[in-house]
Amino acid sequence: MRASKADLPQGTLDLLILRVVAPGPVHGYAIAQRIRQVSRDVLQVQQGSLYPALHRLERRGWLMAEWRSSDTGRDAKFYRLTVKGRAQLKVETASWDQLATAITAILHHPDGAAS
C-alpha cells in the first residue's frame, strides 16, 4: 500500500475530504477507503495526513463530528459537512474545475502554451 500510485497535489486533500463527506456522516477510515476506491486506487491518502486534515477542517467549522455506533459495534467518530463546509466545497470545487479546465486546455492545445 505504501507504493503510492499518485501523490495528492498540494492542498487537494481538503477538497477530497469535503467531497467524500458531503453525502452523509462518515468516519475517518471510510473516508480514506472511499477516496481510494472512487479514484480506482489511483489516489492514495497518506494515513498520517488524514487525521490532522480532519481535525483542521473540524476546527475551521467546515466539518462537524459526532460519536455514534458503527458497523464494528463500537462507537466511531463520524464527520459530516456543516453549512459552512458545504459552501466551501462549492467554492473549492469551482476553483478546482477552473484550474483543471485551464490546465487541460493548455496540455491539449496543439500549439501548447505558445498561442
Added chain:
Amino acid sequence: MTRLRWRRARDRERELDAELQDHLERLVREHVRAGLSPAAARRAAHLDLGAIEPLKEACRDVRGTRWARDVWRDVRIAVRGLMRDRWFAAVAIASLALGLGVAAMVFSIIDAYYFRGVPGRHAEQLLFIGTRDAQGRGRDTGVSWPDYDDWRRTARGFDGLAAFSNAAMTIGDRGLALDRRPGAYVAADTFRLLDAMPLIGRVFTPDDDRPGAPPVVILSQPLWTSRYLADPHLIGRAIQVDGVSATVIGVMPNGFGFPFLQEMWRPLAAMPSLAMESRDTRSLGVLARVRADVSRADALANLARVAGQLATRFPETNAGIGVRAVRFGQQQTGTLGDSPVLLLPVMAVLVLLIACANVASLLLGRSAGRMREMAIRASIGATRWRLVRQLSIESLLLALVASGVALALAAVGVHVVADAFRGNVPYWMDVTVGRRGMAALVLIACAAAVVFGLAPALSLSKTDASRALAEGGRSSTAPQIARWTHRFVSVQLALTIVLLGGAGLLARSFLAVYEADRVVDPSGLLTASVEMPASRTATRDERAAFYDRLGQALAADPSIAAATLTSALPFLDAPDRRLSILGRPLPSDTRPTVPTIAIGPTYFETLRVSLLRGRTFASADGQPGMETAVVNQRFVEVYLPGEDAIGRQIRLDAEVRARRGQAAPIENDQAAGPWLTIVGVAPTIRQAMAAGPRPVVYVPYRSELALSTRLVVRGRANTRDVGMALRTLVARVDPSAILSDIKPLADAQRNSRLQPQLFASMFGLFGVIALALSAIGLYAVTAYAVTRRTREVGVRMALGARPAQVVILFLRQGLGPLGTGLAFGLIGAIGLGRLLESVLIRTSAVDPVTLVLLAVLLVGVCLTACFIPALRASAVDPAATLRHD
C-alpha cells in the same frame, strides 16, 4: 486556564485516542480479511498508520492545544523532579527566599520611607515650601507670615497655598488633668489641599481662619477616642485649649496626622502673635498643591518671581531669600542620596547576589548530574527547545515558590522594623511590603531563576546525546561547569566577607553605645515633662519657689522612691554652652562647646549612679556665692587630663543654638555666666543621640530656672501607677502646671539607639545570611565534585590512596575559591568600612581585629562545608564504584 478548559482538553485527548484506535482496528480487520494472521495483520496495520505519537502530535498541533498541554506536562515533570531532589529544592528555595526576602524587606522600607510618598490624589503635586537664605551659608528656613500672605495673594499656578506651624497644645476640660499634645496651627485650605475629610463634624472654613473668629479646634481620632471615649456629642462642645475655650468642630479619621503625627489642629489665625510676626521671622511651613494643568516647574518659577519682587520691595529682610520646594513629606524624610541608609539596599543586593550565585551553583551541579537524563531525552526526540523549556520551567517553579516564602519573610521583617520605628515616622507613611515591591520581587525572582537556570539549560541542551550516553553522564562539559561554580563561590565568599566586615564594624559600634549605656539602668525609671504656667513665672523667685515646692512634693510622696528635676534626660540631646576654663585663655570663637544640664540635688541618686569624686549638689548650690558644677569623667579626660578637677573653675557662656533645635529652652539671664567651681566628677552618662562619650557639665537647677523641666522618677516597689501618682502630685503643687510626656526612661534610650541598632541588626542579619548561603554554596559545589568524581576516587583508592588523601584532595579543591574570595573580600570590607565611617561610633573604619576574626570564621565555616562531602568521598567503596557502570 480555567478548569473547564483543562477538562475539555482531556476529553479531546481521549477522543483522539479512540478515533485512532478505531482506525487501527479497521485496518487490522481488513488485513485479516485479506488473509493475514491476526498478529501479522496488526503489524501491517501499524505500518500503514505509521507512528501513533507523531500522528497525535500533528492532530494536537492542528488544535493549537499542544503548547499549553506541553507546558502543563513540563510543570508536572518539574514538580516531580523537584520532589525527587527534595534537598536540592529545599536548599535552592531557601537560598533564593532568604536573598529575596532581605531585598524585598529593605526595598519596601526604603520605598515606604523615601519614595511611596504621601498617598492620595495626585500626591506628587503636593509640595512643601520653605525658603533658603542665599546669604548666611544658604541656611534652609521657613516662611514668614507676611511673605506667605503676599505669596498667597499673588502667586499663580497653585490650587492653593496653606501655611502651618507645629505647636504643642494643652487641653483641659472639666475633671481631667491638663494634657499636652502635639498639634498644629493650619490654614483653612490645608484640608482641601490634602483631600482630607473629617470622620465626623467638619473641617475649617475661611471664616474660622480669621482674626477674631470664635475659637475652634479639630481633634484626631486617637485623641477623641482616648480622652473623650469617642463621644459623638463632643462636636459643638467647648474644651479648653491653651487656656482658651474652643469649640470642637470635627474629628479627623485615624491615620491623619498632618504634618507629622499631630493630634489636634487649630486655625492658623489662632496662632498667638501671628499678626505681629515680622518678615524675617520665618517659622511657618507652607503646603502647596500645584494646579493640575500647570507644571511644577512653571508654578515654582512663578512663585520665585513673586519672592524676587518681595526681595526688591523689602531688601532689608528679604534680600537673598529664595523659594525652596520639595515634594510634601520629603522635608521630613530627606532624600535617600545623602543618607547612610543608602548602604542598606546596596547590601541587600549583595545578599541577593550571593543567593543567586548559590542557586546558580546548585542548578549547575544538578544539571551536571542530569546529563545522562537529558541525553536520553534528546535521543528519543526531544528538541533542544523542549529541553531548555523544561529546565526553565523548573527554575521558574523554584522562583515562584521562593518568592512566596520571600514575601512572607519580608512582611515579617518589615513589620518588626516598622514596629521599632512606631511614633518616629510621619502619619502618611505606610511601612509595609507594597504592591510595587511584591511585583518587583516576583519579577526579580523569575529573572534570576531563568538567567541562572538558563546557563545550565543551554549547556545541557548542547549535549551531544551519543557522547553523553557513552560517557555515562561524565561529559566533558563537567570541568567547565566546575570552573563556573568555583567562580560563583569565590564571588560569594568575597561578598560575604564584605558584609560580615560591615556587620562587624556596626556591631562593635552598637556595642560601644550599649556599653556606654550601662552606666545608667533605665528600668523602673519614669520620665515626664513639667511646664510652669507662663503667668506665674515672672520672676526668678517665683520659678525657684515652684521648683522647690515640686522637689519637696516629690520627696514627700509615699509612692515615689526617688525623683529628680533635670533639664535634659539621659540618652538625649542637651543644649551646648561655650566653655571657658580658668587659667586656660582661648579666643572666644575657638572655645569648645559642652552640653550643659541643670539638675536637682537627687539626680545621680535617682539614676543610681555614684560620683567618681567629690560631691553632688546640695540645696544651697546654685545660690549666689555657691556657684558650683559637676563635670563628667569624659570632661576631665578631655579638658583636664591628669589634673585634679575638683576645685577648678569653669565658665559657661550664652547658650549656643541647641543642636537639632529641640532642647528645652533654658533662660539665661547673663550672657556670660559666673565662674563655677567644680565640686564633683560623675561617670560619663551618654547624652546625645548615639554619639560617643562627650564631656558634660551639670549645674544646679537653681542657677538655671527654666520654664519647664523634665522629671525622672523611680516609684516604690508597691506603686502600681507612678504616672497617676505624678498627675495628682503635680496638680497639688500647681493646678495650672502642665504635665506631659509620661513615659519610661527606657523609651528615650531605645529611641536614641534606633539608628545604630537598625544598622547593626540589618548588617548582622545580612552577614549571617550571607555566611550561611556561602557555606551552603561551597558545600553544594564540593558535594557535586565528590559525586562527579566518585569513580575517580574509586580508582585512586583501588590503587592505594588512603582516605585521608582523598579528604585532602577535595578539601584542596573546595578551598581553592576561598583564597580568591578572601583577598577580594578583605579589600571590599575595607572599602565598605570607609563608607560606613559616618555612622560608626567609637569604632575605627578599618578594624584589623574584626577582619582577622572574620577571616578565621569564614575559613572555619568553609572547611566544615568542604569536609562533610570530602569525608563522604573517602568512605567510597572502590569495588562498588567501579562496578557502578
